[in-house]
Amino acid sequence: MLDIFCTTTCHYIRDYLQFVHWNLESFSIVDKQRQLYPNVAIQLYLQSQIQLGFVYHRLTLHVIDYEADNIALLDCQQRSAEITEGLYEIENVFGHKFIIPQQQNSGVYVGDIGPPEKRIFRLEHIRYREYRLRHCQSNTILCIYQESLNNEAPLVLNANTNQTLTFESVGNNNSEYYIWPTHQRPTNRRKVLDVYNDPYGRAGQNGAQVQLYSFHGGPNQRFHLRTVDENILVSTHQ
Incomplete structure (x- = not known):
């Protein structure tokens, strides 16, 4: 399990998920009011009509064992800075x-x-x-x-x-x-x-x-x- 703490829009969390293999067991989110949404369906979450301004503070991914490279890549990206061009x-x-x-x-x-x-x-x-x-x-x-x-x-x-x-x-x-x-x-x-x-x-x-x-x-x-x-x-x- 990998917990990622972030303050970002849904658009950028969709970018996070692109670094992880689609074969996820499940993942859950906790919003800024600390409301837990367990086992969210990826297909639903990735729909473009989800409110882009919604802010999530915690993303919990539950992944299968052979996803070590993708977890490490996701972690590297999380620790990397955003720099202005x-x-x-x-x-x-x-x-x-x-x-x-x-x-x-x-x-x-x-x-x-x-x-x-x-x-x-x-x-x-x-x-x-x-x-x-x-x-x-x-x-x-x-x-x-x-x-x-x-x-x-x-x-x-x-x-x-x-x-x-x-x-x-x-x-x-x-x-x-x-x-x-x-x-x-x-x-x-x-x-x-x-x-x-x-x-x-x-x-x-x-x-x-x-x-x-x-x-x-x-x-x-x-x-x-x-x-x-x-x-x-x-x-x-x-």
């Missing part, structure tokens, strides 16, 4: 350096040297709480090289990729995020974006590689998304 600079917390592409190849590193437009990304919403980061200057996508899940797999910019990312708030801090690639299996989700930090302190220097690494929650794995005014990008192309 737009332009951002991506700043690593460790040394307050920004993700910047390398000049000589498609790799990326952290730094604070060069024109500001070089470090601007457009956050694109793909599905539910999955996003893509498109580098504005080169029109390429930030992704993990060859979809590797190995430690120290480099991040690169690639024009031909379907990779997406989710953003998880660090505790109650809505300004810092862990960034998770979505191509890892939900039941074995362990790798996040990371800035190379060996020896300790390297992550705070210009030129440190942005890579994939096992989650430990340190400052070199936490990122700020700094909003960029659309007009700034327009002015750089005039």
